[in-house]
Amino acid sequence: MLEHIELFFKSIFIDNMVFAVFLGMCSYLAVSKKVATAVGLGAAVIFVLAVTVPLNWLLDQYLLRDGALAWLGPEYADYNLSFLSFILFIATIATMVQLVEIVVEKFSPALYNSLGIFLPLIAVNCAILGGSLFMQARDIPTLGLALNYGISSGIGWFLAILAIAAIREKIRYSNVPAPLRGLGITFIITGLMGIGFQSFGGMLTGDNDPPEGTETTTAEKTEEKELIEKEMEEDGKSVSYNDIIKE
Amino acid sequence: MALLSKKDANLILDPLADNNPITIQVLGICSALAITAELKASVVMAISVLFVMGVGNVVISLLRNVIPSKIRIIAQLIVVATLVIVVDQMLKAFQYELSKTLSVFVGLIITNCIIMGRFEAFALGNGVWRSFLDGIGNALGYGIILIIVGFFRELLGSGTLFGFQVLGDPIAKTGLYATGYENNGFMIIPPAALIVVGIIIWVQRSRNKALIEEA
Numbered sequence: 001m002l003e004h005i006e007l008f009f010k011s012i013f014i015d016n017m018v019f020a021v022f023l024g025m026c027s028y029l030a031v032s033k034k035v036a037t038a039v040g041l042g043a044a045v046i047f048v049l050a051v052t053v054p055l056n057w058l059l060d061q062y063l064l065r066d067g068a069l070a071w072l073g074p075e076y077a078d079y080n081l082s083f084l085s086f087i088l089f090i091a092t093i094a095t096m097v098q099l100v101e102i103v104v105e106k107f108s109p110a111l112y113n114s115l116g117i118f119l120p121l122i123a124v125n126c127a128i129l130g131g132s133l134f135m136q137a138r139d140i141p142t143l144g145l146a147l148n149y150g151i152s153s154g155i156g157w158f159l160a161i162l163a164i165a166a167i168r169e170k171i172r173y174s175n176v177p178a179p180l181r182g183l184g185i186t187f188i189i190t191g192l193m194g195i196g197f198q199s200f201g202g203m204l205t206g207d208n209d210p211p212e213g214t215e216t217t218t219a220e221k222t223e224e225k226e227l228i229e230k231e232m233e234e235d236g237k238s239v240s241y242n243d244i245i246k247e
Numbered sequence: 248m249a250l251l252s253k254k255d256a257n258l259i260l261d262p263l264a265d266n267n268p269i270t271i272q273v274l275g276i277c278s279a280l281a282i283t284a285e286l287k288a289s290v291v292m293a294i295s296v297l298f299v300m301g302v303g304n305v306v307i308s309l310l311r312n313v314i315p316s317k318i319r320i321i322a323q324l325i326v327v328a329t330l331v332i333v334v335d336q337m338l339k340a341f342q343y344e345l346s347k348t349l350s351v352f353v354g355l356i357i358t359n360c361i362i363m364g365r366f367e368a369f370a371l372g373n374g375v376w377r378s379f380l381d382g383i384g385n386a387l388g389y390g391i392i393l394i395i396v397g398f399f400r401e402l403l404g405s406g407t408l409f410g411f412q413v414l415g416d417p418i419a420k421t422g423l424y425a426t427g428y429e430n431n432g433f434m435i436i437p438p439a440a441l442i443v444v445g446i447i448i449w450v451q452r453s454r455n456k457a458l459i460e461e462a
Contacts, residue, residue, distance in 0.1 A: 124358050167316055187445035
């Protein structure tokens with residue numbers, strides 16, 4: 001249970017799709033002019049991520065990874081098809097998006113009308129493919145956690161686009177320098193929001209030493225921490241990781 | 248340019264500045280930001296995209312009369328995914344360290360909106376040679392921004408370029424560091440990339456007033 005809660009908060013705040021890894025930026029910038037449309041797209045992203053990440057987890061577990069074909073018989077245990085993951089993941093996503101579109105149109109025309117135009121866009125939203133690829137890269141251990149990861153990173157993306165849409169609605173009344181209007185100021189605001197979100201980095205670990213029982217999941221964080229500290233040492237600075245993320 | 252007519256040359260030159268895929272068309276931002284903390288990663292990413300776009304545009308242009316329009320998105324995705332797998336395997340074979348740095352972002356070239364955008368907007372309606380030029384031009388325009396961002400982030404953030412210490416040794420306090428200069432650790436964190444791109448857009452639009460958006 002604890003690991004579910006941890007993954008949930010980690011994916012929403014610390015590894016936020018938009019602010020930490022810049023996924024789905026294209027639609028994030030293009031569809032964030034109004035709050036209402038941003039909400040529609042955000043909801044569609046949560047939905048599609050919740051469907052595709054567990055599905056791709058199953059594919060990865062039983063088809064792609066090293067030795068995954070062992071269930072077919074011992075002679076298949078040596079196959080490693082992971083080089084096929086890109087093509088299989090994107091095919092799954094494109095198919096699922098099409099399927100979701102058909103199902104939603106059939107059973108909930110109201111929802112279809114609000115999501116309708118965004119659904120086809122989502123197939124090429126990098127946040128969706130990124131969700132599956134990160135799921136694979138981070139070795140998410142169970143199907144339940146994969147579902148959790150899909151939903152929570154979707155919520156993180158939803159929050160980001162909602163926030164920027166609200167800010168952009170307000171900023172229309174401000175006197176932004178002409179060359180920065182529109183795209184430029186959106187970039188800079190997103191950057192500032194990203195810096196804000198960096199401060200969530202200390203949320204799960206609290207102080208420098210992680211609480212017991214979370215070591216496996218924070219291993220990655222520690223790795224990143226060591227990497228940054230190493231980089232900083234090379235720069236001749238003795239700044240600790242926590243200082244950087246607080247900046 | 249004897250090789251290219253003026254119209255064809257514009258296909259390559261336009262995306263470099265006034266129709267830049269990143270700063271004007273707003274395509275392919277995701278990968279542009281995440282991997283630009285080092286110049287080397289930016290250059291490799293730019294070359295990968297150049298390859299995928301050049302070849303992809305040609306393939307799509309060849310297939311444009313065969314692909315039924317209803318399933319064209321899936322067909323395009325399959326073409327890109329195949330090319331990206333080639334790039335990914337090459338990187339893993341020859342530049343293993345770097346492929347670890349780029350991690351999932353090589354895979355994300357598939358959903359890089361520049362590629363799908365140019366397929367949709369150009370390769371589906373134009374001949375092979377022109378599609379090829381369009382692909383190369385847009386990939387170069389993308390690459391230029393990537394390299395500019397990577398250059399400033401690595402120079403100001405770590406004081407290095409391609410891993411070489413160009414500003415002197417920060418520990419021994421030689422070169423620029425002797426005068427009290429410090430690296431800006433802020434530049435290596437991800438959000439700095441957004442701000443650098445924002446400034447590039449600012450500079451570009453100040454120079455060319457026609458690009459300014461209506462409020």
